[in-house]
Each structure stands twice: as C-alpha cells, then as structure tokens.
Amino acid sequence: MRTGLIALALAASACADEFSDSVSDAQKAYQRAIESGYTLLLDGKYEEWRALLQEAVPEDKRTAGSNYVLGTYLFQMDRENSFKAYEAAWKEVPEHTFIAQQYAVGLHRLKRYAEAEKIYANLVDDPNVGVSAMGLRADCLLRAGNFADAAAVWAAADPSSRHSELEGSASWIYGDINPEVRRCRLLAELARGGNATWEELILLDVNWTTDWWTVQVRDHYVKHDLELAAANLKVDSVRYKQLELLGNDPAARDNTVSPHVGIDMNQAGIMLKNDAERLGLLGDQPKLAEHSRAAVRFLQLFRKFKIQTAQQQLDMFEWELLGRHNTTAGDLECADELAELYAEVTSPKLAVLYVEGWTKYADWRFLAGHLTSKRDSLKSADPQLVEGLNKFPDNTALARLALDAARREGTGITEALARCVQVEYTHMSDHGAVTKGFAELAKAAGK
Numbered sequence: 208m209r210t211g212l213i214a215l216a217l218a219a220s221a222c223a224d225e226f227s228d229s230v231s232d233a234q235k236a237y238q239r240a241i242e243s244g245y246t247l248l249l250d251g252k253y254e255e256w257r258a259l260l261q262e263a264v265p266e267d268k269r270t271a272g273s274n275y276v277l278g279t280y281l282f283q284m285d286r287e288n289s290f291k292a293y294e295a296a297w298k299e300v301p302e303h304t305f306i307a308q309q310y311a312v313g314l315h316r317l318k319r320y321a322e323a324e325k326i327y328a329n330l331v332d333d334p335n336v337g338v339s340a341m342g343l344r345a346d347c348l349l350r351a352g353n354f355a356d357a358a359a360v361w362a363a364a365d366p367s368s369r370h371s372e373l374e375g376s377a378s379w380i381y382g383d384i385n386p387e388v389r390r391c392r393l394l395a396e397l398a399r400g401g402n403a404t405w406e407e408l409i410l411l412d413v414n415w416t417t418d419w420w421t422v423q424v425r426d427h428y429v430k431h432d433l434e435l436a437a438a439n440l441k442v443d444s445v446r447y448k449q450l451e452l453l454g455n456d457p458a459a460r461d462n463t464v465s466p467h468v469g470i471d472m473n474q475a476g477i478m479l480k481n482d483a484e485r486l487g488l489l490g491d492q493p494k495l496a497e498h499s500r501a502a503v504r505f506l507q508l509f510r511k512f513k514i515q516t517a518q519q520q521l522d523m524f525e526w527e528l529l530g531r532h533n534t535t536a537g538d539l540e541c542a543d544e545l546a547e548l549y550a551e552v553t554s555p556k557l558a559v560l561y562v563e564g565w566t567k568y569a570d571w572r573f574l575a576g577h578l579t580s581k582r583d584s585l586k587s588a589d590p591q592l593v594e595g596l597n598k599f600p601d602n603t604a605l606a607r608l609a610l611d612a613a614r615r616e617g618t619g620i621t622e623a624l625a626r627c628v629q630v631e632y633t634h635m636s637d638h639g640a641v642t643k644g645f646a647e648l649a650k651a652a653g654k
Contacts, residue, residue, distance in 0.1 A: 226300065227272075228272075230275060232273075233269075233273035233275075236264050236273075237264070237280055239263065240260045240263035244256045244259045248391065249427075251391040251395055253284075257284070260281070269295070271296040271299040272296075274293070274295045275303075277289075278292035278293035279309070282309075282379075284385045284387065284388055286313075286316060286384075290316070293309045293312075304333050305336065308326075308327075308340060310326065311326035311340075311343070312376075314326070320351045321351060324344050327340045331363075338364055339372045339376035342364050342373040342377065343377075343379075343380070344360050345360040345361040345645070346380070346629075346632055352625075354625055354651075354652040355649060359649070361645045362646070362649070367638075370638040373635075373638055374419070374638055377635045378635075381635075383416070385417065386416060390408065393407055393411065394408070394435075397435075397439075404498055405446075406453065406504075408432050408436075409453045410501075410504060412424070412428040412432055414456075415428075419634075422459070429454040445487070446496075449486055449488070449501055452479075453501055453505075457475035472512075476513070479509075480509075480512070489514070494527065495524055495527045495541075499531065499538050502541065506520055506544055518552050520548055521548050525545070528545040528548075532545065532563075532567075539570060542560065542564050542567075543570070543572055546564065557576070558577070558580055560573070561577035562577055571595060571598075571602050571604070571605065574591060574595045574605070575604035575605055575608070578592055578595070579604070585608060585611070586612055587612040587616055587618075587623075592605065592609060592612070600626075601630050601633050601634070606627045607627060609623050609626065609627075610624060621648070621652055624644065625648060628644035628648055
C-alpha cells in the first residue's frame with residue numbers, strides 16, 4: 208500500500224523532527240489497524256476495514272504527518288478520502304515536498320489540471336520527486352492544450368533513462384482501483400445474489416493486478432473464496448471443480464513465480480490437460496464451461512499450453528460459442544473469444560462478427576476490429592469512428608485509427624496526435640510510445 212512513499216517522506220524529513228516523528232507514529236498506528244483488520248478484508252468487509260483504519264488516529268487528533276500517512280494508505284483504495292487527507296496535510300504544511308506532490312496528484316485525478324500543474328512546476332528541480340513531477344506536469348499541460356510546452360517538459364524528464372519513475376507516476380493517476388476493493392465488491396454482490404459470479408472472484412484472486420506491471424496470485428484468497436463457493440455450489444458439482452481448476456491456473460503462476468522456484472510448466476500443461484479431460488472440457492465430447500468467463504479462460508489456457516490450436520478449438524467449440532452469442536441477451540465474453548479465434552486463423556467470418564458484435568454489444572473491441580479492416584480508406588468524419596471516439600475517449604486503438612485518417616487527409620493532425628499521446632499516457636506500461644508521440648507532437652505544434 209505504497210509504504211515506500213512513507214519511507215521516502217521520512218528520509219526527506221530527517222531534519223524536520225516534528226513532522227518525521229508524527230509520520231513515524233502515525234505509520235505505527237495505521238499499521239496496527241491494518242493488521243488487526245486483516246480478517247475484515249478477507250471476509251470482504253471493506254467499509255468496516257476503512258472505518259477501522261480511519262479511526263486509528265481520530266480526525267481531531269490528526270497532524271500533517273498522520274494525514275499524509277492516511278492518504279497514502281488509502282491512495283489506491285479510496286480516492287475521495289485519500290485526497291481529503293492529503294489536502295488537510297497540504298493546508299498545514301504546503302512546503303513539504305511529498306505532501307505537495309501527493310496533493311497535486313489528487314488535483315490531477317480530479318482533472319483540475321491548472322492547479323496541479325502549478326504545484327508540479329515548483330517540484331521539478333527536487334531530487335526526490337522531480338522526474339515524476341515532470342512527467343505528471345507534461346500530462347497536465349497536454350490535457351490543457353499546451354502541446355509544445357508539454358512535449359518540452361516530457362523531453363526534459365529524460366524518459367529513456369528515467370522511465371520507471373515516469374511509468375509509475377502515470378499509474379498513480381490512471382491506474383485501476385486496488386483489487387482489494389474490487390474483491391470486496393464482488394463478495395458483497397455475491398452475498399446479496401447479484402450479477403457477480405464465483406468465476407469472476409477466483410479469476411481476480413489468481414490475477415491480482417496492483418499496477419500495470421505487477422500481477423500476483425493471492426493463494427490465501429483463492430483458498431478462502433473456494434471455501435465460500437463450496438458452501439454455495441457443493442464441492443461435488445462440476446462447476447465447483449472447474450472453479451478449483453481456475454484457482455490452480457498454471458499460467459498465472461508462471462507469470463508470478465520466480466524461475467528458481469522450479470515450476471515445471473510442461474508438467475503443469477499435462478496436469479491441466481488431464482484435469483480438463485476429467486471435467487469434460489476436453490476429450491471425445493467436450494463442452495464449454497457453463498460460465499463464460501471460465502469457458503474463455505480455459506480456451507486461452509489450452510492454446511497457451513499448446514493443448515489445442517485455434518483451429519482445433521473452432522472445430523470443437525465454434526457452434527457453442529456462436530450459440531451463446533446468438534441468444535437474445537448475447538454473450539460478450541464468448542463473442543470476443545470467437546473473434547480472437549477467427550483472427551488467429553484469418554477466417555472470413557470475422558468481418559461479419561465484428562459488425563454483429565458492435566451492433567449487439569456496443570463494445571469497442573468489435574468496432575476497432577471493423578474499422579481496422581477498412582483503415583486504408585477510413586475517414587476522420589466516418590460516423591462510426593466519431594461515435595467510437597466520443598464513447599471511448601481513452602481507447603488506444605480508435606485514437607490510432609483517427610490519427611492515421613488525419614495523416615491521410617492532411618488536416619487535424621496536431622489534434623489527433625495530442626489525442627493519441629493522451630491515451631498512450633493513460634494506459635502507459637512502456638514510455639516508448641509516449642516519448643515518440645510527444646516528439647511528433649512537438650514538431651506538429653511547432654509548425
């Protein structure tokens with residue numbers, strides 16, 4: 208929970224004894240609350256957990272240091288209360304580097320770009336936060352329409368050698384909410400009989416993504432949540448056994464376990480195949496898993512471990528996938544997976560599915576696929592492209608299509624470039640595309 212920022216604040220405040228002491232004391236108090244509230248998160252009681260954390264230091268007793276620590280612990284969990292804590296700290300000690308930075312980040316998240324940019328500008332020369340402040344400042348300038356200044360600030364951040372700081376700070380603004388919160392919401396939805404599924408819950412547990420480059424398996428959650436599922440589905444049911452197989456996802460463990468642990472992925476593939484055959488997912492008369500999230504994940508795993516090819520899966524499951532897609536309500540997950548299979552074997556059926564999928568689901572994946580198929584003649588004013596950009600303003604594929612169209616037409620290139628850089632920054636896991644985009648934008652804006 209971003210405890211590194213607390214450590215950095217302590218190090219940077221070594222000479223500011225009062226603030227340093229208050230941060231240290233608050234960290235201990237909040238950490239005790241986190242440890243004592245472990246079972247609350249385990250059971251999905253997020254609101255109770257948050258209240259316990261906030262009450263660790265009563266509001267009327269909080270100092271700038273304790274507000275800073277509280278804001279940091281809530282940063283990915285509760286944006287609204289995190290910002291309130293940082294704002295209270297900033298009003299008391301506006302000159303403190305880390306407090307100022309995190310307050311600016313809160314403003315940035317609220318799209319108050321001018322206010323955030325002004326604070327970042329005062330931090331760019333600070334050795335502790337200067338690089339991240341420059342990257343964040345460039346984003347604020349970009350979204351305020353100051354393209355040339357944005358490109359110059361980004362270049363000054365030296366992205367080729369300081370990219371980790373730039374990528375990390377971008378995730379502060381545009382990263383997803385902490386999976387702890389998502390898991391608690393799923394548990395609450397399941398408890399009241401809502402639309403959430405046990406498959407969603409287990410897939411979250413085995414693909415625990417805390418930022419764009421960190422994916423873990425939370426085995427203690429897998430165990431807990433499978434026990435809950437067993438109480439609702441019965442351990443001898445086919446669906447529960449499929450959930451167990453999802454919880455043992457060997458591909459997830461291949462991504463998250465260090466090589467020295469010695470997982471034999473060939474053996475894992477053999478075990479996956481045997482388990483899938485036992486559950487009727489493979490074999491002489493295989494069937495898709497009942498729930499589409501599970502069905503799709505199993506198909507992906509079978510391809511990853513070379514148990515099946517895309518063509519073999521189409522031979523076995525195309526009609527099942529189409530059947531789910533063709534129901535009145537449709538099935539977005541299965542339709543999207545069918546599109547993946549068609550694309551892999553270059554099936555002419557893909558073009559029809561793209562049009563059907565966009566009409567039925569209004570999902571950007573089908574629209575992007577359809578528009579990509581005619582990208583060489585696509586015009587900026589194409590009604591579907593315009594509709595897609597309005598509906599999905601942060602979509603990378605659509606932004607790139609719009610830029611290609613603008614370049615062919617020779618008009619609106621600067622604006623299309625700026626949109627592309629914005630979406631690349633929003634989804635940034637690699638600075639390369641952002642750096643290239645800013646360089647092109649600098650040239651376009653300078654004309």
